[in-house]
Amino acid sequence: MLINAELLLQYQRCQRRPFLDTHADRSQRDVPNELLLKLQQDKTIHRQGILAHFTCHKPDYPQGNWEKGHAATLELMQRGVEYIHQGVLLINYQELANATSENIVSSHYERYTLLSRPDLLVKQPGQSCFGDWMYVPANIELGKRPKQEYQVVAAFHALVLAMVQKVAPPTAWLILRTKKIDHPVDLAKWAPQTQQVLEDFIQVLESPDAPEVFISRQKCNLCHWYSQCYAIAQSQKHLSLLPGVTPIRYNQLQSLSITTLESLANTSPITLENLVGFDGEVAPKLIVQAQSALQRRPFILPNLPSIENITITAPVELYFDIEAQPDLDLNYLLGVLVVDRQANTEQFYSFLAERPEEEELIWQQFLDLVWQYPEAPIYHFCVYEFDTVKRLAKLYRTPYSSVQPVLNRFVDVYEQLTQSVALPIESYALKAIARWLGFEWRDKEVNGAKCIYWYDQWLETGDRTLLESIQSYNEDDCRATRQVKDWFVNFVRDEYGWRLA
Known part of the structure; x- marks a missing residue:
């Protein structure tokens, strides 16, 4: 099974989405909405604008034939070309696990192949299996700041590249939509975190059941599984549908076995106000919110501001x-x-x-x-x-x-x-x-x-x-x-x- 950067990116946003992408019936996905289409279009335009500044080589291979794409990329790297656009790098995850971890005994790792396709491979001075040069990966993202999910993806490309060229790149780069052209990624920090994300992701893929639904409106509205997940959440009366229930607060509620509207509505504010994500204002407000949803009527909140x-x-x-x-x-x-x-x-x-x-x-x-x-x-x-x-x-x-x-x-x-x-x-x-x-x-x-x-x-x-x-x-x-x-x-x-x- 292939694990690529897109799956890893989505896993950081929602553990459920990449599970469905790899296990569920793709015909059940939602049609992309206008905002998603616009974001995709904007990213394409941004990427084209950046790439116009480079003279790039692109590996030639039949679409979807990753093995031939990998071979074509290796040929370009052996030639020492300056810039490679969307090179294809393949390694078995077991190789990475053996090279970076101790006492690896998980034979199921052999089932997973890591597919890295960074936007750019940039030639740098150094020593690698190719000669007196090496490559560093650079990824082009639409965001304006180097978010964690971007840095993990960049580190993913660097980990795979290190196995291919037999030397770890000194850094990886993010090219964002800002005046500053590039942002270096601290691989000493992000490579270990990326390996942990990969490990956790594979555990999710190995599970027979999809991770629990959690509706986070800003993130979920652009997902092609939104309708399916939302229907499940509604049928369960899931607490994530309650305004004010964030992932952190939900985990805190679960630790107290508060998993239903009824149990939350009957909870004392004192029980919640010292938990992470709660305080003396959030706790009573969230409880009244649950009571409102349960009784299907509006309530005046406690500590109402001055009527004037x-x-x-x-x-x-x-x-x-x-x-x-x-x-x-x-x-x-x-x-x-x-x-x-x-x-x-x-x-x-x-x-x-x-x-x-x-x-x-x-x-x-x-x-x-x-x-x-x-x-x-x-x-x-x-x-x-x-x-x-x-x-x-x-x-x-x-x-x-x-x-x-x-x-x-x-x-x-x-x-x-x-x-x-x-x-x-x-x-x-x-x-x-x-x-x-x-x-x-x-x-x-x-x-x-x-x-x-x-x-x-x-x-x-x-x-x-x-x-x-x-x-x-x-x-x-x-x-x-x-x-x-x-x-x-x-x-x-x-x-x-x-x-x-």
Whole structure:
């Protein structure tokens, strides 16, 4: 069986995914979503941009024939070419285990072949089985910082390369999406950790059963096994579906045999508050969250912030939402819903930059609008809108007197709600809360990631229907924020038995 760098990368993110990749029916995988396709496209473009700076040789072999690919790579290494792109290096894992560990008796290791295909093999001075030179591996990654998973993969390439050229490379390199071209990998640190990751990974592969499901939304949403794992988690009422249950907290709960909603809901906060990942604030909040999920109704949280700080209903209210393209460092759509409760009117304003250079124009249009209502609170969901307004003001040198009074009117609905109530939902994302309240987006499948993809497509194709779809989604986000805010105000008012002004 082949173990490659991709399996090792995914194992560090989720032990279950590579098990399914190697054992499960591939036809049951999800279709790649737009964000995943965009990330793959971005990585290809990034890699091509980096490789354009090198004159590379690439081994010639039939696709998928790794043995011939390995032989072709060895031929290039023996010739001493400067750069090899996607060379193929093969070794049996038993060889590595015998060379780096003592008392290895695991004969099952022979079943596993390590396949290394670094983006670059770079010739360096030194001594190897090829002559007065050696090679070091370099990997091109889309990230902006040398994350642990990247360094483990780089060390994996170095370990395999060491066995092939009969000498350990002095380092390995990561080429990231930053101004600094490369990042050295400390192999003295990461090689032993990588060997341990390999050992643990093989133990998982040897198991007859897949590792336990754990739903981690940010990581899982891009996985092609998400639907399958999510269905299992739902059927089990798995605690990972409960907001606030992180892997560290889950392990702590398991150590106390707290594995169900019922057991967590009936736990005393004192039992949890001294555990790793918990404290006097997290413990009672998580218990109330379990009670909310179990009883399928909202609860006021303990230690509710001062009631005077709860948001109010105003005569005129503004609801604000931004669509951005992170790769372009661009905020291309500033949407504002103006609700005049006295006049009983609503008006949505969509300030759209059809080209990146129009960002400053829509920024000024946004300021002009919000200054028409100098007393109106500006409701938004999460801190992004607040931070972005500060950044745009700095970028375009907007006077302090024009920006600070606007920022003083910002009200983060997400912050107030999550500090005050527990809801019987799996996530405190805007969509999850608004849908629980009965709100629905006109396009049920659209999301922020799809809008990023659509805006890129608009820039390439000029198809205006893409912009119209983004604008509709942005308007629905503003209206969803309004519905969440109105529900929140009414719920707190009813719970306290008095009217918020």
